[in-house]
Amino acid sequence: MVISNGATCVITLLSYVLADDGDVFLISSPFYTVLDHDVNVLTKNSLVRCPLLGQEKGEFSLHVDSYKHGYEKAQLDGLRVRGIIIVNPGNPVGDIYDERTLMPILEFAAEKQLHVIVDEIYALSTFTTLHEPFQSILSYKHLPDPKRTHFVWAFSKDFSMSGVRVGVLYSSIEVCMIASKVNFSFLPSGAVQGLMMSLLSDKEWTNRYVRTNKERLTEKFYSVKKQLELMSDGRIKVYEAQAGLFIWADFGLYLNEKSFDEELKLFNMIFDAGLYITCGKILGCNEPGWFRLIFSVKDSWIEEGLIRLKTALNKYEFNT
Amino acid sequence: MVISNGATCVITLLSYVLADDGDVFLISSPFYTVLDHDVNVLTKNSLVRCPLLGQEKGEFSLHVDSYKHGYEKAQLDGLRVRGIIIVNPGNPVGDIYDERTLMPILEFAAEKQLHVIVDEIYALSTFTTLHEPFQSILSYKHLPDPKRTHFVWAFSKDFSMSGVRVGVLYSSIEVCMIASKVNFSFLPSGAVQGLMMSLLSDKEWTNRYVRTNKERLTEKFYSVKKQLELMSDGRIKVYEAQAGLFIWADFGLYLNEKSFDEELKLFNMIFDAGLYITCGKILGCNEPGWFRLIFSVKDSWIEEGLIRLKTALNKYEFNT
Known part of the structure; x- marks a missing residue:
């Protein structure tokens, strides 16, 4: 695990650590377009948009075909695809993607040796009307390619702490080791880390x-x-x-x-x-x-x- | 001015913003060698050591000749020198460099169009035995190349707040604009910024x-x-x-x-x-x-x- 300066910083780190200059990541669209900045700021990396399906009918369905199409398009454009970024629950649509929905995408990624960055920054902001509880990628019994699957979370949304800037990367030891070297410059203030620790320690609260x-x-x-x-x-x-x-x-x-x-x-x-x-x-x-x-x-x-x-x-x- | 995630992060940003991969900065030695990491972590930049003079006699004198020598050595090695890093007051020696001492170095830098990063992280930790007060680069009436002169400070040493991670870059608008784009990912927590603001607002304290x-x-x-x-x-x-x-x-x-x-x-x-x-x-x-x-x-x-x-x-x- 790596504690960094907010989710933005974790995405920036991952783009820097996992890809070479000019590589691309696939992302379903519409999406939180600040991610364009995050993957690009320290590199020449960028995002390839993979539209959610059925938008002309007012639907926004996540499906592996959309990533497959994005992957092929990127290759035709001479771009190397290094990974997929999934935000779950999604922003702006607010959909939740369960294991059944995500598994074909994870399998496609594994087949192509793509990294999958799963950003669950809204994981605890789900509605009480759900039929089934939200499934975090961390709860999956099986991952097609665990070493290339990276979990991101931060306090900003779920704890209404926008600006507190404490983000979490949960990944393989190898990735965390490399990310930590870079992250040396981006560690959150000890004071803020202490505050967050005491907050989380009070489980009842x-x-x-x-x-x-x-x-x-x-x-x-x-x-x-x-x-x-x-x-x-x-x-x-x-x-x-x-x-x-x-x-x-x-x-x-x-x-x-x-x-x-x-x-x-x-x-x-x-x-x-x-x-x-x-x-x-x-x-x-x-x-x-x-x-x-x-x-x-x-x-x-x-x-x-x-x-x-x-x-x-x-x-x-x-x-x- | 740019507020970033500690002095380490400011140096990292500057190395990234001011130089191209593989460029070098000159620094007098002995020095705080974590700076080797800071200038190198996001780039392939490195430091060229310019020994303080008279070490064999127990002296550690800062002199422009030592930078001139380092500059020539770097050029012979096929390296492009992009700047000079000056830590004033110095670490580990604890010497203070006045305007008279630094001016020849600033002039040499201006002549060679080198950036000068002046890190004054110990500026307020001077001894009461000084004959003259410490002169910050910010107080100089004249700078040979103000656009290429960059000031760095942080709360960690002077306010005994190691780990609070609030650093300051004071530089030209151009450099601050570019650094800010990168710094978007590295902004300190709003909570900590607020604390530091209220601390500084109490001038008497x-x-x-x-x-x-x-x-x-x-x-x-x-x-x-x-x-x-x-x-x-x-x-x-x-x-x-x-x-x-x-x-x-x-x-x-x-x-x-x-x-x-x-x-x-x-x-x-x-x-x-x-x-x-x-x-x-x-x-x-x-x-x-x-x-x-x-x-x-x-x-x-x-x-x-x-x-x-x-x-x-x-x-x-x-x-x-």
Whole structure:
């Protein structure tokens, strides 16, 4: 295990340690595009986007075929694929991928000798409506290629500690040994490590916190979903998430024309109304009209945010 | 200005940002050899040692000629010199370099278009016996090449906060802009940044702390120096430091033979007696027999350390 300066830093380290300059990693899209920076900052590595399937129907299905296609495309472009990055639960969609879903991807990776980086930064932020509990990659009885499977986690999301910057890499001894040499310069402050240690040592508090957090996230997700649907007379279609801090919603019915230009126009109007929500284009979504809203904030902020959103939507409709 | 994950991380960033793979930086020796790691960890860069002058006479003088020689040597070896690293006050010697001493080096660097990284991590740990106050590079009225002059500082030494990991880079806007992009992954925890901010905001406390720290360091330095000299009947020659947390001392009169083999033998005996002090060879000293002792610890530790040292010295003498 390696403790580093946040999940960002762990991804940066892994890109540096596992790949050579110019190599690529496959990632399903839409995705948290800051990862483009993370894999690239110390290297010339980059990400190849593998679109989730069914986006034209409002679906976002993870399937090995999409990685296979990305792999072939990268090879045709003369790029060497070194690995796959899986964020589970996903961002922005908020889906959870179980062992059955991930196994074909892990097997494909093993066959091609690709590294698999599994980023479970939202692992404890799942909703209480799940039929089955979230399965961490760490709980799998069998991994097709354990030495090339790397687990990433950090405190920022699950413990609402954005900015605390303590990330974890769990991997083979070999990778941890090499990563540690580089990580010498990127160790988190001893003071912060001590704080996190004492926090985790209080198991009763931690369990209670995680449980309460899950309950509140679930309650808030459905409450904001409902408010958005009501406010828009059902024209905003909220994706049924299973985890995370986001509402992933289709504003397509508002768009004058289904294009990224119109999406950007709407995005700018929302921004001008004083609300920043990320549009799908920025997150590598294939279909125009999707937006990612953070719902895990104060009630009063949600209230104000919805007012501003309504203003922007009206203005957009009126102007076009 | 860039706030990063400790001075180590700032040096790592600078080596990455200012130089290309395989380039070298000049540094006076003996020196804090962890810098070898810092400049090399993300790159294939390395340090070229430029020995302080007069080591055979127990002197350690900083002079531009030593850098000129190192520069020529590097060029003959086919290496591209990208910069000079100056640690002021110095480690392990504890000397302070004033503007008059540094200016010829800064001018030489400007002439050769070399970057100069000035690491002032002991700037506030100077002794009260100084005739003139320490001059930070930041106080110079004129710099020969300000765009290529970079200032480094951190809380670890001057605020006795080893492990807090907050380092500072003060440089041109251009360098800070580029360093910031990389530094995105290496930002210190917001919690720690907040703590340091509130600490520095209390100027009265900070001034009092720095003053008291200087007084105590000075008092302790001379007290431990005296104890070492007494204990050894003057055979241990303590270098007259002006700053820092170290005693730099010549144990040469104890050595059976003036060689690094004998120095290592003595080092091992001291270690076996339960005391870790760094020997000169590790720090790139040219002359055998020098050791670096940390004196800025509890009285009871010093007392116990001196007993262990005495045991080791007796054993060394008896065995040889």
